[in-house]
Amino acid sequence: MKVLTYHNIDTPPKEAKLxxxxxxxxKFQRQLWLLQRLGFSxxxxxxxxxxxxxxxxxxxxxxxxxxxxxxxxxxKYRFRATVFIVADLVGKYNKWDxxxxxxxxxxxDWKDIEYIMKEGIEIGSHTLTHPFLTQLDPxxxxxEIEYSKKKLEDRLGVEIKSFCYPYGDYxxxxxxxxxxxxxxxxxxxxxxxxxTEDDPFQIRRLTVFGNMDIxxxxxxxxx
Numbered sequence: 001m002k003v004l005t006y007h008n009i010d011t012p013p014k015e016a017k018l019x020x021x022x023x024x025x026x027k028f029q030r031q032l033w034l035l036q037r038l039g040f041s042x043x044x045x046x047x048x049x050x051x052x053x054x055x056x057x058x059x060x061x062x063x064x065x066x067x068x069x070x071x072x073x074x075x076k077y078r079f080r081a082t083v084f085i086v087a088d089l090v091g092k093y094n095k096w097d098x099x100x101x102x103x104x105x106x107x108x109d110w111k112d113i114e115y116i117m118k119e120g121i122e123i124g125s126h127t128l129t130h131p132f133l134t135q136l137d138p139x140x141x142x143x144e145i146e147y148s149k150k151k152l153e154d155r156l157g158v159e160i161k162s163f164c165y166p167y168g169d170y171x172x173x174x175x176x177x178x179x180x181x182x183x184x185x186x187x188x189x190x191x192x193x194x195x196t197e198d199d200p201f202q203i204r205r206l207t208v209f210g211n212m213d214i215x216x217x218x219x220x221x222x223x
Contacts, residue, residue, distance in 0.1 A: 001194045002221055003056040003187065003205040008105060009073075010065040012210065016103040020209040025069040030214050032077040035221065042079040044122035045162040045185060055221065057081040058187060058205065060164060061094065061126060064106040067116055075119065084126035084164040084187075085113065087148040096130035096166075110155060117156065124162030125149050125183070132169045141174060146181040161185070175201050 012022035035042075040055050057074065059066050062085040074081050089095060091109035098104045108116070117123060127133070127144040128151070136144065145163065152160045161184040165174070168189025178186045178201055185200040192204040206220055 001051060001054050001056065003058060003194055003203060004221070005058045005060060005187075005189070005205040005207050006070070007060055008063055008065055009059075009070040010063075010068075013103050017101050020211050021101075023208060023210045023212075025073070027210070027214070028070060029073045029076075031208070031217050032073055032079060034214060034218055035079070036077050038218070038222065040221070042081070044080050045082040045124060045187070046122055055079075058124075058164070059083045061086060061105075061130070062090070062108050062113070063094075064108055064112070067108055067112050071116055071119060071121070074121075080120060080122070082122040082124050082162060083108075083113075083116065084124045084162070085152060086126045086128070086130045087151040088128040089130070094130075113156065117158070122162065123152060123156060123158070123160060124164055124187075125152055125160050126164045127166055130166045132167055133165065133174045134169050134171050138173070142177055142181075145174075145177050149181060149183065162187070165189070175199075 006023060007021040009025055009028050010022055011024055012019040035055060040053050042055050042057055045056060057079060059081060062083050066083060089107055093104040093106050125148040128148045131144060133141045149160045163178050163183045163186040165188055185203060187203045187205055190204040191206060194203050
């Protein structure tokens with residue numbers, strides 16, 4: 001199974017750095033069209049199998065452009081997706097890296113999140129504030145992992161089963177905390193497919209960058 005990860009589905013502002021984190025909506029639509037034509041199906045992070053013809057669409061951070069530009073396309077092609085939310089920054093912006101990226105990217109608010117859930121989108125945790133977990137005091141790291149789960153569950157009324165390591169930053173201790181507080185799986189930034197024998201708390205993904213053409217995308221997913 002291939003797990004694809006996206007950030008912004010939008011046209012990058014001229015002043016933005018790391019423009020490759022943005023994928024234009026038309027390119028995103030072509031990608032899902034191609035996946036459908038190739039016979040791929042999708043599922044949520046909560047319930048997936050390991051079929052070679054299945055993809056899991058994941059969106060990190062919970063940007064506002066998901067509801068505006070990604071959700072209509074996901075629905076059009078009858079795919080599913082998982083969005084990882086930074087729990088303490090709902091309705092705010094990317095405080096963790098806006099200076100580095102030179103742009104404030106706005107995040108979905110609680111009403112947005114409730115709406116996409118009704119549309120079949122799964123919600124996962126991306127911590128409270130999007131820190132480098134291995135650089136925190138162990139107690140603070142536990143708080144980021146555990147309290148984000150509780151906050152999302154209390155606010156949304158669902159069990160949060162999936163976790164995503166911010167920046168892909170984790171170690172064995174962080175991985176064990178994620179499992180111990182009740183998550184069922186966790187996603188990394190390591191490149192590659194997810195195989196039957198793989199650790200469900202170290203799921204590899206394929207990052208989709210904005211400068212990736214449709215042929216390279218197809219090759220990446222198929223092979």
